[in-house]
Amino acid sequence: xxxxxxxxxxxxxxxxxxxxxxxxxxxxxxxxxxxxxxxxxxxxxxxxxxxxxxxxxxxxxxxxxxxxxxxxxxxxxxxxxxxxxx
Numbered sequence: 319x320x321x322x323x324x325x326x327x328x329x330x331x332x333x334x335x336x337x338x339x340x341x342x343x344x345x346x347x348x349x350x351x352x353x354x355x356x357x358x359x360x361x362x363x364x365x366x367x368x369x370x371x372x373x374x375x376x377x378x379x380x381x382x383x384x385x386x387x388x389x390x391x392x393x394x395x396x397x398x399x400x401x402x403x404x
Contacts, residue, residue: 319333319334319345319346319349322345333345350391353376353387353391354387354388354391354392356376357372357376357384357388357392357396358392358399360372360375360376361396361399361400362400362403369381369384369385369396369397369400372384372396373385373396384396
């Protein structure tokens with residue numbers, strides 16, 4: 319969040335307050351939503367990438383952290399999500 323706040327020439331606190339006030343969603347909520355959406359796109363479109371590679375592309379240092387994040391946000395593991403296309 320500090321990165322995006324600096325781009326807007328705002329303090330992280332002020333940036334957070336403006337985003338929350340104008341959208342009703344916290345910056346963390348937006349980041350989480352878009353990260354989960356990007357993960358779904360990569361898992362759907364990049365069969366040549368392993369879950370580990372998708373995890374790395376999204377900035378997760380540890381695949382298990384990505385798997386926990388994905389399961390919490392999507393309701394299934396990345397492997398389950400990918401295999402649902404069957």
